[in-house]
Every structure is written in structure tokens, then in C-alpha cells.
Amino acid sequence: MRSGGKDHGRRAIVGSDPARPASLGRLGGLGLLSLPLILFFLGPLLALLVRAAPAAVLESLGQEETRLAISLSLRTTFTSTALSVLLGTPLAYLLGRRRFRGRRLLESLVELPTVLPPSVAGVALLIAFGRRSAIGQTLQVLGTPIAFTSLAVVLAQLFIAAPLYVKAAALGFAGLDRELEQAAAIDGANRWQRLRYISLPLTYPALFSGAMLAWARALGEFGATIIFAGNFPGRTQTMPLAIYLGFEIDFNLALTLSVILIATSFLVLILVKTVFQRDPV
């Protein structure tokens, strides 16, 4: 067992030294064994990109339906991500920094929406916020039905995506060195100052990448949205819904929006990884 020692015995293995990464091609057998799955991921995405003729993509971009879907997706995902950060940060801090009975239960509860099929979330939201529910009837009195509105889209995204932010942020808070906060406290920093000048700056990469992941997930949300919010252009038809229905009537529209979503999601993931790499938590 050399687990305690430095990596003398492993120096000879290509690519195992984090300081000197090898190219993928030089990784030999391991690279070869990884290839099937890499190709499997890459194949369909490339096929889609190849199929999307630039001219057709540009033409679809000019269509009102495409623009409505993109603008609705941007508006709703920004709102749901902002809500995730606003409501999720205290919860993440609680989960990451405090020890209390039932913490594991609460943690599992928060993570539940990420493993549930989104269709289950959609049905649950419809029943909870629908016109026949207590919440729905209260709001009905105020004159705001929720189902089939943009608000329903935001709620569906919040339900599915916020847990990703909370989880990432909680991990960030948990990794924070307690002594730094204690030192600041000894120097007379109050609770707010400690949060503002110590905890938040140090966990910023985790919070940021959590928010980006939540945003990307919200952008791709489909199942809960189509059940809870329905499908109405400009009101509840987000990009994934427009892709699904476009597949049936306007294939180019589906291709165009798919290309945009693939590019955006890829950029988000790269960005998240870069932020983490530069400033490891």
C-alpha cells in the first residue's frame, strides 16, 4: 500500500501526472477503451450539427416562433436561476455549515427533484398549484391562475433546477475553512461581515458554477413544463417544447433550436470547469 506516499511509482504512466497532461491519442489502451462511449456521445450531436444547414438555421432564426421560444426561454431561465440563488443560498449554507438532526433527510429531499422523472414533477406541480388545489384556489381569488402561464414555466424550472444550485453551493460552503471565519470573528467581524468578506468570496466559484448548472438545466427543462405549463407560443412554449413540436411540423426549426441549445450547454459546462480549475475549492 503506497496510498500515503507521493506518486513515485506512478510517474511512468502516461497522463497520470496532473502537471503534465498527455494528449488523448497517447493514452493507449485506456484511451481506446474509452473511445466507444466518447463516440456514442459525439455521434448524435455531430449528426445533428451536420444536418443543420447554415442557411436553414439562419432562416429559422428569422421566424417569429423561433424568436418567441428563445426570448421566453431566456426570460424564464434567468428568473428561475435568480430565484434559485436567492432562495437556495440560505438553504445551501444551512446544509453545508450546520450539523442538525434530520440534515441527511433534508439533503435527500432537496436532491429528490433531480432524480425524479420531470413528468412526475409536472404532475405534482399541476396538482399542487392547479385550480383545484388549496394554493390554486387562493390565487384564483386574487385572479391569477398559475397553470398555463409563464409563471408555471418558471416554477417548473425552479423545481427541477434549483436543487443543482443548492447542492453545488452546499458543497462549496462545506469546503470552507472554519478557522478563517473564526479568525474573522475574533477580529470583531459580525455575522454579515463574515458572510460578505469571507464566506461568499471564498465560495464564489462553487456558487457561480452551481448557478450556471442550474441555468443550463432550466434551459433544457421539458417534461415538467409541458405538463404543468402546457404549450402556447410566446407564453409557455420554451425552446425544448418548440423543438419537440417542431420535430413534428418544422424540422428546421427543431434543428436550429437544438444547435443553439447544444452550443449554449457546452459553453456553460466549459465555463463551469474553467472557473473550478482556476480557483479550486
Next chain:
Amino acid sequence: MLPKTLRILLTAIVLIGALAAGHSPGQPPAGAATPAPVNVTLNVYAAASLAAAFTEIGRRFSADNSGVKVVFNFAGSQLLSKQIVEGAPADVFASANTAHMTAAAGSGRMGLATNFVLNRLVVIVPTDNPAGITTLQDLATPGLQLLLAAQAVPVGQYALDFLARAGADPGFSPTYQADVLANVVSYEDNVKAVVAKVALGEADAGLVYTTDAVGPDAALVKKIAIPDNLNTLAAYPIAYVADSPQLFWARGFVRFVLSRDGQRLLQNYGFIAAAPATKK
């Protein structure tokens, strides 16, 4: 938890049942040569509105032809025809309209299509009818939450056709079409979603096929008929897929749907029989 002995007993019964079923001689579709003992899975692509009726038809077909398992892919016809064009392993395609059958036939894969049933449009409202909708004219009352199927779904197009016809009819206000469309809160991706959401009471009314408002959902919705002159009688065509590796069974399934038994079964689910008299 069942007692152990009971579990063993049940397992034994199931096993004996399975063996007995396996030994009974297969009943091939009438009028054709019987191939060797079979172990066939027949992939039937059928419009979502056929789900309940075809599930029973499949059960009957499997019972009549041992060794033939019928697996259904129920979805919007537009999606199914697209899948068939893209080469999906279908053996039979039953579409909710002619256009999507024609689209599928464009792939060169489809056999000759025959209309096997007709369906018609109807308005559904939740049983307690919170919006008090009793006539077709009521659909234009401002502030209703109305559900249609998306235009790509056949029933969605028929609904729009109905609104256009009603708008031109002297019995309706000239702004009827626009008023009703202003009440639409969602164009659902399939007709079953319209029924489900109206049955849940999330919408005040929906436009669906008569056949979607039978079965378990029927207790939760009330129907308002649409007269023939404003209605569209939807013809459902069915065809086997010519490149099916089990063409014999695919044709047998189509023949069963067109047979008197198959037609009677479909009628039980609210369809209007349309098959030409089958030769026997």
C-alpha cells in the same frame, strides 16, 4: 408479504399456465399458409387516440395467434409517421388521418392503406362544469381556459377547421373563431393530455375526439356534441409496413382490425366502423 407456501403455489400456477399456453396450437390468421411455430413480436405504431381500443385488439390478436406478441407504440400520428420515414422498425401503422399515412407512404415502406374507422370531434368540459358551458356558443365567453391539441396533431387541425366553419355559420357570432382562439391557454402535444387536463379540472373545456371521452376518463367529463355540418369525420387509415420481417403477421393484424370482430371491438370504444366488408 404472502406466506411462502402461497407464493410457491402461485408461481406453480403461473408456470403451468405458461406451459399450457405454449403448447396450444397456434391459430394463424384465416386464409393463409401457416408458418412454422412462431415467436414473433409485432410492432404496431398507432395513433394515441387508438390506445385503449388497440390494446384490447392486440390482446385478442395474441390470444388467437399464440407466439405472436403485439407491442404498441402509441403517439401522435405525426410523430409515428416521422419515425417510420426515418426507418423505425414498425410492422403496422394506424394513423389518425390520411395526411400522416401519406407522409409515411412517401418512404416507400407502406403497403396499401385502408380506412378502418371514423371518429368525430366533440367538446368536453369537467363534470362539474365550473364555467357553465352548455352550448358551442359558450366557448366564446371571454376568460375561459380552453385547451386544443397542437395543429400538428390531427385533432388539433380538425378543431381549427370546426372553428372556421362555425365562424362562417349564421348560428354563431362573426367573431366566434377569434373569440374562441383568444381563450386557448395551451396547444397540447397530444389529445390525451387535453382530456387529462380537462378531467383534472385545470381547463374549462377542450376539443377532442368522441373516442377520447370514453373509458375511465368518461366519468370525469361531459360531452357537448358538434353537429355534422360543422364537424370533421376523421378517417383512420391502417397499413402494414411492406419491409416488415414478419409481413405475414403484419397483414394478419391489419386483416383482424378490418374483420367483423375487430370492427365491433372498435365500436365499443366509440369509433364509427368504416371497414369495407371483408372477404371471408
